[in-house]
Structure formats: C-alpha cells, structure tokens
Amino acid sequence: MSSRVDLVVISGRSGSGKTVALHALEDLGFYCIDNLPIVFLEDLIKLAKQNYPKLAVSLDVRNMPLGDDYEELNNIYSKAIHDPDINPTIIFIDADDQVLIKRYSETRRLHPLSLKNLSLNEAIAKEAEVLKVISSIADLRIDTTNLSIHELCQQVITCVQGKPHKKIVIIFESFGYKDGITKDADFVFDARFLPNPYWDKSIRQYCGLDEPIKKFFSKYPEVENYIDKIDDLLFGILKAIEQSDRSYLTVAIGCTGGYHRSVYIAQSLADKFQQRGICVKVRHRSLIKSRQNSQKC
Numbered sequence: 001m002s003s004r005v006d007l008v009v010i011s012g013r014s015g016s017g018k019t020v021a022l023h024a025l026e027d028l029g030f031y032c033i034d035n036l037p038i039v040f041l042e043d044l045i046k047l048a049k050q051n052y053p054k055l056a057v058s059l060d061v062r063n064m065p066l067g068d069d070y071e072e073l074n075n076i077y078s079k080a081i082h083d084p085d086i087n088p089t090i091i092f093i094d095a096d097d098q099v100l101i102k103r104y105s106e107t108r109r110l111h112p113l114s115l116k117n118l119s120l121n122e123a124i125a126k127e128a129e130v131l132k133v134i135s136s137i138a139d140l141r142i143d144t145t146n147l148s149i150h151e152l153c154q155q156v157i158t159c160v161q162g163k164p165h166k167k168i169v170i171i172f173e174s175f176g177y178k179d180g181i182t183k184d185a186d187f188v189f190d191a192r193f194l195p196n197p198y199w200d201k202s203i204r205q206y207c208g209l210d211e212p213i214k215k216f217f218s219k220y221p222e223v224e225n226y227i228d229k230i231d232d233l234l235f236g237i238l239k240a241i242e243q244s245d246r247s248y249l250t251v252a253i254g255c256t257g258g259y260h261r262s263v264y265i266a267q268s269l270a271d272k273f274q275q276r277g278i279c280v281k282v283r284h285r286s287l288i289k290s291r292q293n294s295q296k297c
Helices: 018-027 038-051 071-081 097-107 112-116 120-130 132-136 149-161 211-218 221-243 261-275 285-296
Strands: 005-012 031-033 054-059 086-094 140-143 169-176 187-190 248-255 279-284
Touching: 005 018, 005 038, 005 132, 018 031, 018 054, 018 086, 018 149, 038 054, 038 071, 071 086, 086 132, 086 149, 097 120, 112 120, 120 132, 140 149, 140 248, 169 261, 169 285, 211 221, 211 261, 221 248, 221 261, 248 261, 261 279, 279 285
Parallel strands: 005 054, 005 086, 031 054, 086 140, 169 248, 169 279, 187 248
Antiparallel strands: none
16 A cells, blocks of 8 residues: 655756755655665665555766666656655755865865766866756755855755645745855845945844834835735746646845845745735744854954
8 A cells, every 4th residue: 555755856966965955855864875876766665555654765976877868857847746645855955066176176075077077167067957846846955155055955954844736836035246146046036226225324233124124114115016016926827836746936035135125025026925825834944043143243
C-alpha cells in the first residue's frame, strides 16, 4: 500500500551549502541520500511510496548530464509534480563565484569538474551552465553568499515545514542595496525614489517596523500608492503562478540601507496578503544584519 511522500530535492553548485541543507532535513526526520545518480531517482521515488514517506536527495554536477540531454530530468520532474502521491519541493542553493572560490581555497578541496582539466574559475562557471535547467525549475532558490550555516538551516526548515500542499508561500524580503541585491528573488522592487526618513535625525534610529517611521510615511501618498501598485501586480498574477505548480514566490524590496523604506513596504505587503489568508514569510535581511553587528559592538 502506497502512502504520500514528501520529496525534497536539493541541488546547487559545489560549496554553496547543499550538505548543510541535507543535514537540516535529516534532523526533520527525512531519509537523506547525498550525491544520488539521477538515473536512480525515478525508481527511488517508487520505492519511497512504500517505505520512505519523507525523502530528501541531493543532485549536483557529479550526477547530472554534462551534455544537452536533460530529457530524463524533465520527465521525472513532470511526473512528480503531477503525481497525487508526491509532494515535491526543489531547493536550489548557490552563492557568488568569488565566495565559492574563497570557500574552496579555505577547505583545499578539489572541485568535481577540476578532474576534467578545468581551472577552479572555469569549473565554477561550467557548473552553473550544467545546473541551469534544475535551477530554472526550482521552487525556492537560496543565496548563501551572506548566510551563516545557522541561517541556511533555518531557511531550509522554514521552506519544508511552511509549505502547504498546492498553495503558494510568498516570501517578502527587505534588503539594502549597500549589501547587494537579493539574488534568489523572483521579483525585485526598488524603493529608493521614495521619501527617506533617514534624513530626519529625530526618527533616524527607528526602523520601518516602528510607529514613528509609519507616521512619517503616512504623510506621503506616493508611498501607499507604490505599495498598492505592487500589491495589485502580485495579487493579479498569483492564481497563474499557483497553477504553474510553483510552491514559493520570493518578492524583494530594496532601499539604500535596508532599514526604513524597504522594511516598511515589505511588511505592509506581507500584512495585506496575510489578511487574505495567504501563507507569507517575512525576512528583513539588512535590518537583521545591522542589529547583529550592533550586538557585537
């Protein structure tokens, strides 16, 4: 007798944190297999219906086709998302090229593609090309460039535990352009053109979640108008996105420092969608980073 299977596929470039993510899933009770050859994936899914209701596998460049023939992967993925007994999630983990190079230099490990007479830079670039198909169909992409191991684990756990079957989860993330654009976002909106409370020294120390900043923005109709425009866009296409079998949608709002405007707008949008009964997650990336740095001082 078959049972419903929660299937999580972890993929991404070498050194990005796939093993850490797999360990986080193991702690959640998943049966985890690292470096699974893709030819075994379909048979493993069939076996999981009988024995492994929570299954997580890692697919990387070591077991992906190096040519242009991705038909097998696409066929397996298509069958999984249309199988009523499978609840699939694909998580793609990546990081900046320079960060991956630094991580390899620190560990002194050999990149899998270096065995093909490629330099480390060439191997990392080639790996991105090989994995582009699975990256494009991922439900959630996580950029670990600025994440700690703990933060990566938390994002993976939130992804798996927060995923309702056949319902989308919207992640609203605020960030500061000074820290770099959020690379795992599906939509990026720029709030730098809006009035900036940073220039009012009496409220500068507050963030976009605090009442003084909310009162500041209430004086400017263009702020609420911008929020409404983004809301109309996202809500208008939400049904189509859900029907495409996407599980997660990441919306990033950026301002200069990631402390006032982006935080206020991201939180306002999250509140609107939550009031509609839609599952949302909120991350204030630069705000959290700023507060962590303050605690270290």
